[in-house]
Amino acid sequence: MIIGYARISDKSQEIGTQVEQLEKYGCQKIVQEVITGVSEDKKLNQLVEELEEGSTLVATRVDRLGRSALQVLQLAKRLKEKKIHLVVLDLGIDTRTLAGELVLTVMASISEWERKNNKEKQLRGIELAKKKGKHLGRKREWTKSGLEEALKEYLKGEKSVNQISDIYTIPRSTLYHYIKESGIKK
Incomplete structure (x- = not known):
């Protein structure tokens, strides 16, 4: 069975593009959720427990599976132990091949680095804005x-x-x- 997994971090994001890609790939079932990637209490964990040997789990991007390389690699290990395949669409990763396993390992690390790098840039931008005296956050509605x-x-x-x-x-x-x-x- 081919199962798709789509995740967004908050309701301000759009999940439809992920679902569309998973449908196009041919997923027979798609599990969707709104939860942060670092959270441990995801439907993804329950899904992995329910998947049967020979099934394929499909995600659109590595960062949908977890926010740290460790999280993604632990998930990949659990899937491999249960003889479940993992496909990541945007990178053409398919863990049925050795090259697919290698690319997953490398890309999970790059994905984590990218997240940390973006967070660092965001914090520098916030600090600069504060130094310039700019108001951060929502505009006040009171006087x-x-x-x-x-x-x-x-x-x-x-x-x-x-x-x-x-x-x-x-x-x-x-x-x-x-x-x-x-x-x-x-």
Whole structure:
């Protein structure tokens, strides 16, 4: 049996292209999930346990199987022990051949390096933006004057933090932060 595995890390990503590639390859069943690659609690692990000898597991890219070379190679070892084949479409990897096993090993390492390299570049970019005084994250929907009014309202003690948060469109966590920072005690 040919089983496809498609994974995205969060719902902001699109899984459809992976599913389309797996269908085109001829997968009879496709398991889909939304979970980070580093997570150990994936449907993939359950799928591997259920696969029978002679089956083929197909993924579109190496990084869909795991985020570290170790994770991918451990998965490949488990599959080999169960006599299950692994195919990775974007690289033409097929573990039925020695060359396929070699390429999988090399590409798993490169995939992990690429992830770490991208993370490092991202962190450098964030640090540079902070040094330049740029605001990172979501744009604030509240104003300083609104926050001051919210704090006055809190001091009155007539409304809950939830109510004040809703009235002034200030997140509760932000309101609590400023209450604590202001040294306000009730």
